[in-house]
Amino acid sequence: MESLGDDDLTSLYGTSQCSKSCQLKWNVPTILQSLGCIAQWSVSDLGSQVEEITSYICQKIIQVLELTIDSLAC
Numbered sequence: 001m002e003s004l005g006d007d008d009l010t011s012l013y014g015t016s017q018c019s020k021s022c023q024l025k026w027n028v029p030t031i032l033q034s035l036g037c038i039a040q041w042s043v044s045d046l047g048s049q050v051e052e053i054t055s056y057i058c059q060k061i062i063q064v065l066e067l068t069i070d071s072l073a074c
Helices: 006-012 017-023 028-041 043-073
Strands: none
Touching: 028 043
């Protein structure tokens, strides 16, 4: 399998479909798995963006999950 190019990464990261899916609370495990696959097959492309991606996952995905769980507990 060939590595992903910058356009492929852009389409899956940031204000992309991946981000929209997260904001709409669509299948978060699949989003995380997709990010893992990108990291596995495109290590050189993601190497310089590790902190940004980690921050994105913590702030956008995990925070959404925590807020959802908290709202269900009320």
